[in-house]
Amino acid sequence: QAAGKRSTSKGKVKVVFFLPYWNDGASGTKQANRKAPLLELDSVDASSDMIKEYPFSGQQTLNLNTLQTQFKFTGLSAKCYEKFVQSHRLAFAFYNYARNDLASEDTLSGTTTRDSHPLHRHAARFPDVLLHLPFSFLLDNLPPPSDTPIASEVDAEEPPIQLGNILKCMKPPLCFSDDVGKGKSHSSNGNHRTQDSSVASPSLPATLEAGASDVSIENFAQEKLIAELSRLQDTEIASANLNQDLIRLISRSAKLLPSIQTLSTAEDPKVHSILRSFLLEIIRTKAYGEDILMSDQRFLNEGNMLLKEWRKCCERLYKFVSINSGQVNGKTIVLTDHRCNLHVTKYDCVERAVRLPAALKACRNAGAGTLSSFPLIDRVEQSYIELAEKKVIERAHTSKYVRKIKERCAALRDTDKGAELTEDSDGGGNGDTTGTRFSFQAALIGVAAALQAADLVVGGRCTNALCVTRPPGHHAGRVMHAMDAVSNGFCLLNPAACAAIYATMSSAEGGLGLKRVCIIDFDVHHGNGTQDILCNTFDPRFFYISLHAGGAQINGYETEDSENDFRSFSSKNQDGIFPGRSGDVSPHAGVLNIPLGDKVTPHDVASALLKKIEPAVADYYPDLIILSAGFDAHKHDPLGLGGLDAEHFGSLTEVACNLARRCCNGRVISVLEGGYGIPCCRPQKGLFLPSPAKGLNSQPSVGRTAAILDLDLPEEMDDQVTPGMQKKLERCHQEGFIDCVQQHVRALKNNNRRSN
Ligand SMILES: [Zn+2]
Ligand SMILES: [Zn+2]
Structure with missing residues (x-):
């Protein structure tokens, strides 16, 4: 990623390179990416290509799950993951600085941090001092990115490093010492992995051994939902009694599960059918409840929050029943x-x-x-x-x-x-x-x-x-x-x-x-x-x-021809990509x-x-x-x-x-x-090899997949491929x-x- 801002010198753009991401598109190899410095500074001729749109623009926090997924599509080796995350942390910090601090300071008052700051050297639009912050020190204070998947139910979100606040609290000559860390911690409350703590999720009962009476509606539904459901019960809406329906389902599950567990084996067809009909009942209740909630204007006014909580509540019950039914969790x-x-x-x-x-x-x-x-x-x-x-x-x-x-x-x-x-x-x-x-x-x-x-x-x-x-x-x-x-x-x-x-x-x-x-x-x-x-x-x-x-x-x-009217255009030509x-x-x-x-x-x-x-x-x-x-x-x-x-x-x-x-x-x-x-396979001739022209000299390309598939083909299967296609398919031996x-x-x- 490159974050850039126009500097005083005309036609020049100050570019911050966050490796390895930037280099990978150019000439860098995976190895070089790993060794390369995280931050490089350069001043180059401006072109619109130089500044790429930052993919997380418009967001308040950096989502580490999203980053992890994106990383998998970059083609970089796993070793680069840490640098990848850190480059995004910095890019995000710069993005936020440009968006929040530069803009607000310019409009709210005539003076800005960058003008008045003791370390400020030039009156450039993008303060040089920002580029000389001890970034590796800042990043060292963040939790290290881990390769293991992050629990997906709670999004791992991280507020951006507040570069603007760091600038404000810097007191030279201490700015390169621990104070920076403290300043940063202060600005972001030292809490880098936050979740919305105002709405705590209910916790499922740990086991059933404690006895059925321990399982209650509070284990599945948030307080607010419970309150709203009982309020709904007192209104005239439909014959709504979701509260009771839910409580009944939960207490039935508490009785059902121990009885399932006493049956001989989890693969007993009887278990399957009891489990299936109970889970389908939860699904039905979920759907029926949604209909009722959506018909209540007050629920919609809450921005669907309660509707979502209702869905979650039903899914918690579904999960509770399915993982306690003796079935393998994860099949x-x-x-x-x-x-x-x-x-x-x-x-x-x-x-x-x-x-x-x-x-x-x-x-x-x-x-x-x-x-x-x-x-x-x-x-x-x-x-x-x-x-x-x-x-x-x-x-x-x-x-x-x-x-x-x-x-x-x-x-x-x-x-x-x-x-x-x-x-x-x-x-x-x-x-x-x-x-x-x-x-x-x-x-x-x-x-x-x-x-x-x-x-x-x-x-x-x-x-x-x-x-x-x-x-x-x-x-x-x-x-x-x-x-x-x-x-x-x-x-x-x-x-x-x-x-x-x-x-x-x-x-x-x-x-x-x-x-x-x-x-x-x-x-x-x-x-x-x-x-x-x-x-x-x-x-x-x-x-x-x-x-x-x-x-x-x-x-x-x-595109202009087609605004929502693509049906009126004939697609009956073979020029485009199928199906038209x-x-x-x-x-x-x-x-x-x-x-x-x-x-x-x-x-x-x-x-x-x-x-x-x-x-x-x-x-x-x-x-x-x-x-x-x-x-x-x-x-x-x-x-x-x-x-x-x-x-x-x-x-x-x-x-x-x-x-x-x-x-x-x-x-x-x-x-x-x-x-x-x-790749082409002709089991009847015992052939499952690259074509002779190319294949005889290239032993290593005789694929692992190919060799194994040979044994797996049904005897009667006769694989016919045209010579042209056979040639095209050669590289599939490789992958x-x-x-x-x-x-x-x-x-x-x-x-x-x-x-x-
Ligand atoms: Zn297809
Ligand atoms: Zn598709």
Whole structure:
């Protein structure tokens, strides 16, 4: 970061370099960054590029969680973390000085600290004396940044170092001695990690051993909420008796838990079903209470504070019940089904059948299936397939569309492979969505897996779950070619959208009764199908967020033309990035589309996550987060739209998990979408090697992932890749789809505890 201010000499800018962040974009290596001084001073020719916008502008405090996340996208080694944090502390201090002290002093009185200060040397706009403060001394007095994750329920926030106050209290010649430290401490109360202490959080009962009578409403609800709930009880609003409902639920939980614990084993189906129905009742009470509170104007006047506290209170009870029910606290489930392998696309299609065993390999590499807290379910339950077919897909897709796909599949012979299922919109024979007689069944199982995952997560069997299924789904909308896309983008049915619908269906309809579901789609393409199904008009139950390549410029028209009117422009040309213009704008508050240009870079993803997605999701406060997990934004993906490393998918996942932990006890389900960077494999020939031309001389590049996958391929799987594509996929031996999925699953696993 560079903080700059014009100095007296014309055309010159005084620049403060905070290493290592600044150097990394230029020429510095990671090693150099570590050794380089934290602060450098230089005077250079001014250009607008010299001064970069500081990413935390407009905030009162520095959020260390946010910094930690941002660091993961910089590409710097972990050794640089401390300097990274300290450079931000300084940048933030300078920013605040410029904003608060310079501005206010100039306007309030004619004289300023910098003019009157004994150490002041020049009457420059930016006082030199500030640049000569003993920064390393100041930073040494702050708590050292730690590499370990900070408890996410309480945001680790730090007020800025008040440079202005330090200047004011400096008394030369003591200014370089301990007094500076005292002055600083005084100005910020010596308290660098603060939380809002005016509102203390209730503490959950430690254990149940102390006896059921120890569990009371005070353990879950703040005093203020309790008072408001009893006040509400005395008013005429509805038949509202939230206070009693809550007390009843809590005392029932106190009786229920010891009785669950006496049952033989935590994996007893009886335990699962008792737990599930009790947790769903908490969810129902939460939703019902929100309706009542939102109908009371006085609650809204409080800035939704009590509404939020009500949600938190219900989630505390959910957490209490789920972690005391004998279940493992912190479980991740991987769900898959081998019947998805029967969906075989045409020869030149990047959406190859081999993606499924490859993704499973990644899950196994991450430990899935080896621990009781990390199981792998390899067959979707029949009841969810029926649920999908009878109740859910009809709410996502029109019956005409479903019938068409079904009929096309049914018309094929058992041996047909790669037959066109959805044709392209202009009939030119470029339909990209192909399959077999069994493709509809595979898609249906994909939906069923997502429903089962939602049920397992909300019903308390695990904190989060990943569905490893094919075909992908986020381009499948209500109708064929949703939102004017040219084709269906390898998708038939939409598991992510179906899971969101199932989760929000009332329990009377057989659903889970959630009020708000947030979908975060990090596939490199816009999920036009998901947006079409869930957000065609504003629906408060759904919040769709998508990061994708594309945008007005890329798709060949100016932004001004398109203000909220993108539908009137034909997108039926292949020039832009698939699926067209659907993701260029956000039509209403239920959609947050973030187009990132022709290539998705780590920097853009990080800033979108921190500046847009995090605040938006925290504000929405979802009951469940669904990830549309596509890995085609990876730098080696053959589609060439991405610039991310595999580990960035881990960091991204971690951000989503932390948001879920803040809002909804960590409940996340992830559904596999795109991602095509898997080297060619021909098991029938025993080949899983780089092509001879390049490969024979480059032994080390014979990938670890490749070698392992060979054993994991189903015997009958015949991987066909065009020679051109095979060449493109060579670099995925080094790092590719498998590594991305592995990072994703590992992050789900590592961030699945409900309590810290
Ligand atoms: Zn996307
Ligand atoms: Zn994609």
